[in-house]
Amino acid sequence: MAVGHEKKGSEIYEKNRSVEYEKKILKPKNVWEEFFADKRSGGHRSSAEEFLAMEAREKLFHLDGGKTLLDFGCGAGELLVYYAPEYEKTIGVDFSPSMLEEASKKIKERNCENTTLILADDKTVWDKLDSSFDRINAAGVLQYLTYQEIDDFIFNASKYINKDGKIVLFDMLDPRLYPLWKIGLFSQDKSCRKILSKVVCGVKNSISSSLKKRPRDILGYSHYPNKIKKIANKNGFEMICVQSMYYEYKYHAIIFRS
Numbered sequence: 001m002a003v004g005h006e007k008k009g010s011e012i013y014e015k016n017r018s019v020e021y022e023k024k025i026l027k028p029k030n031v032w033e034e035f036f037a038d039k040r041s042g043g044h045r046s047s048a049e050e051f052l053a054m055e056a057r058e059k060l061f062h063l064d065g066g067k068t069l070l071d072f073g074c075g076a077g078e079l080l081v082y083y084a085p086e087y088e089k090t091i092g093v094d095f096s097p098s099m100l101e102e103a104s105k106k107i108k109e110r111n112c113e114n115t116t117l118i119l120a121d122d123k124t125v126w127d128k129l130d131s132s133f134d135r136i137n138a139a140g141v142l143q144y145l146t147y148q149e150i151d152d153f154i155f156n157a158s159k160y161i162n163k164d165g166k167i168v169l170f171d172m173l174d175p176r177l178y179p180l181w182k183i184g185l186f187s188q189d190k191s192c193r194k195i196l197s198k199v200v201c202g203v204k205n206s207i208s209s210s211l212k213k214r215p216r217d218i219l220g221y222s223h224y225p226n227k228i229k230k231i232a233n234k235n236g237f238e239m240i241c242v243q244s245m246y247y248e249y250k251y252h253a254i255i256f257r258s
C-alpha cells in the first residue's frame, strides 16, 4: 500500500489503523509485538523534554543531513518530532498501535505536517512505501530483532535507500558492556554487596520470566558490533560503530555505501 506524503500523518494513520488492526487481531503476535501493544513511551533514560532534545541532537548529528527520513520503530514519536523540522519529509513506522497513537498526538501538537505514520513491522513496512529515502534510522529498535532479521532488514532497506544515503541503527545493545551495566558496574555508588544482589536478582528474574514465557529482558537482545558489520558488508555497505553519548552500554551502527 503506497502512502502519499501530501496527506497529514494523523489522517493517514487513522484511516489505515482500523484495516490494519483487523488484520492484526487475526494473526498471532510475536512476543515483542505483544509486549509493545499497549506501551506509550520509548523508555528513554529520562522523559523530560530537555533530555529528549539532547538525545535528538546527538542523533541528528550522526544522521548528518539528507532531505527524507524513515524513522523505523518511531514509538511515541519522542525523537521523530525533533527530526521532522530538519527534513522535507519524514515517515514514522511502528507495529504498536498505542505508540503510534501517542506519536500522532505529538506530531499534531508540533504541527509536523511533513510527517506520516505507518502501522507496520520489519517485514510488512517495505510494501507500504512509495519512495526511497536519504536516511533510514531505527533508535532502540533492532535489539528486538534477531541477527537473521537484522540481515533481512538491511537487505530490504538497501532497496529503499538513495545513493549516498545512510542506514543508522541507533542504540544497539553491546553484549560486552550491557551485562556489566546491568549489575551496576558503571554506577556511581557501586559496592560488592550491591553488585552481588543485582546478580542474584537478575538470575531470579530471568528464571521467572522464562517460566512465565515472558521476554527475559525487556530491552531485547544484544548484538556484537562485528557481527552487524559483517551483515552490513554482506549487503554491500561499510559500517562504522560509535559509542552512544547518553547510554554507556549502547552503540550506534552507521551504515553507508563506500
Ligand SMILES: C[S@@+](CC[C@H](N)C(=O)[O-])C[C@H]1O[C@@H](n2cnc3c(N)ncnc32)[C@H](O)[C@@H]1O
Binding pocket: 032, 036, 041, 042, 043, 072, 073, 074, 075, 076, 077, 078, 079, 093, 094, 095, 096, 099, 120, 121, 122, 138, 139, 140, 141, 144
Ligand atoms: C524502545 S522503543 C524506541 C522508540 C523510538 N525509536 C524512540 O527512540 O523513542 C522501540 C520501539 O520499536 C517498536 N518496534 C520493535 N520491534 C519492531 C518491529 N519489528 N517492527 C516495528 N516496530 C517495532 C516498538 O513498538 C517500540 O515503539
